[in-house]
Amino acid sequence: MVEITELGNDAAVEALVDEWEKKQKLDTHEESKRENKTSTNGNPELPPQVAEVSSKSTEEIMAELNKLPFFMNDLECGEDGEERPEVEALKALAYEGEPDEIAENFKKQGNDCYKTKKYQDAVEFYTKGLNVCCDVKYIEAALYLNRAACNLELKNYRRCINDCKECLMRQPKNVKALFRAAKAYFAIEHYDEALKVLSFAVSIDDKNLAVNTLLQKCEGKIAYIEELKEKKRKREEEKLKVKLDLESALKARGVTSIKSSYGTDKIGDACMHLEEAHDIETQLIIPAIIIYPTVDEFDVVSEVSELTTPMELMELIMDRPEEFFKDGKHENFKPKKLEAYMETEEGGLVKIPKKGSINQVLMSPNPRVPLFDNILRLYFVPKVDSANWISNWKKQDALSKRA
Numbered sequence: 001m002v003e004i005t006e007l008g009n010d011a012a013v014e015a016l017v018d019e020w021e022k023k024q025k026l027d028t029h030e031e032s033k034r035e036n037k038t039s040t041n042g043n044p045e046l047p048p049q050v051a052e053v054s055s056k057s058t059e060e061i062m063a064e065l066n067k068l069p070f071f072m073n074d075l076e077c078g079e080d081g082e083e084r085p086e087v088e089a090l091k092a093l094a095y096e097g098e099p100d101e102i103a104e105n106f107k108k109q110g111n112d113c114y115k116t117k118k119y120q121d122a123v124e125f126y127t128k129g130l131n132v133c134c135d136v137k138y139i140e141a142a143l144y145l146n147r148a149a150c151n152l153e154l155k156n157y158r159r160c161i162n163d164c165k166e167c168l169m170r171q172p173k174n175v176k177a178l179f180r181a182a183k184a185y186f187a188i189e190h191y192d193e194a195l196k197v198l199s200f201a202v203s204i205d206d207k208n209l210a211v212n213t214l215l216q217k218c219e220g221k222i223a224y225i226e227e228l229k230e231k232k233r234k235r236e237e238e239k240l241k242v243k244l245d246l247e248s249a250l251k252a253r254g255v256t257s258i259k260s261s262y263g264t265d266k267i268g269d270a271c272m273h274l275e276e277a278h279d280i281e282t283q284l285i286i287p288a289i290i291i292y293p294t295v296d297e298f299d300v301v302s303e304v305s306e307l308t309t310p311m312e313l314m315e316l317i318m319d320r321p322e323e324f325f326k327d328g329k330h331e332n333f334k335p336k337k338l339e340a341y342m343e344t345e346e347g348g349l350v351k352i353p354k355k356g357s358i359n360q361v362l363m364s365p366n367p368r369v370p371l372f373d374n375i376l377r378l379y380f381v382p383k384v385d386s387a388n389w390i391s392n393w394k395k396q397d398a399l400s401k402r403a
Contacts (some may be wrong), residue, residue, distance in 0.1 A: 099134035141170040249280035259403040270302035289374035306359035311338035332382035
């Protein structure tokens with residue numbers, strides 16, 4: 001309880017005032033002494049709050065600042081696992097105001113993230129802005145447009161195109177949206193779509209450097225693709241013509257070819273062809289397999305003219321060192337000691353003249369001697385072994401190897 005003193009006269013009042021002023025001077029003097037007190041190192045002593053901070057490291061100070069809502073980098077939870085009240089309050093601040101103000105705020109935050117290349121964070125802010133549904137077309141258009149820019153950087157090209165479409169639904173003549181959509185189409189090699197979008201952009205702004213540059217690139221790509229397509233079309237056309245001319249040449253000669261179970265019409269890169277691709281009267285050039293059935297060996301000749309004789313082939317193939325004929329297997333493989341055979345359409349064998357041309361045999365009506373998969377198949381057998389080999393030939397086995 002406060003005690004109230006009644007003052008009876010002026011002298012008493014003056015005495016009381018003098019005593020109070022003396023006390024004030026004394027208090028002021030003591031305070032001044034405390035302020036001027038120095039630390040042990042000779043410097044003025046810091047106030048307690050400042051002294052406490054000065055003893056901490058930078059990391060410790062930043063950790064303390066991060067506990068304040070507006071300094072937070074991390075919206076961490078409290079020790080009990082629940083969000084701290086100040087964090088909840090900070091989040092609530094983002095949604096204070098009118099919808100258009102909230103959307104604009106998220107857009108600004110997204111822009112800040114975009115400037116520092118934090119594209120995924122920017123996408124999240126733009127998405128939050130759109131989720132507000134402020135129904136203000138220019139704000140929504142900007143959010144979609146900016147999110148499209150982020151998706152373009154993140155290589156989410158389909159999402160970029162969709163965002164650009166949404167922007168254009170609100171601002172049909174937004175050249176940036178058209179440009180970004182075209183850039184995304186270009187990235188996924190949809191050049192025709194990109195060209196259409198860019199053509200529309202040019203109709204709105206024909207001086208836009210970025211649009212015109214991308215348009216030129218797009219036109220160049222389309223021209224290059226068309227050039228490749230034309231080359232491919234000509235190759236296919238030429239291939240077909242060569243095939244038809246070859247078929248005509250075989251038909252004119254009466255030469256047939258049977259498909260075998262081997263299923264290939266090439267030996268390496270070699271295949272049957274005309275000496276002049278589109279002239280059916282020029283020589284047939286045929287790949288050949290030369291089989292030595294008595295020793296289970298074979299040779300391959302990639303190109304044999306239809307005018308070649310079996311003897312010429314024997315001399316070509318058997319042009320080998322003398323040691324070859326002294327190895328115990330090939331002593332009877334010199335050209336003069338060999339005979340030539342081919343397989344007939346019925347699966348039998350026919351001995352062919354060593355000095356007659358191959359085409360004479362192929363064109364003979366009786367017996368019919370075919371090619372197999374457009375490849376010439378010849379059997380070279382030593383004379384001393386031919387009778388035994390022929391007797392062991394099985395027609396059914398030969399026929400079973402045909403397709």
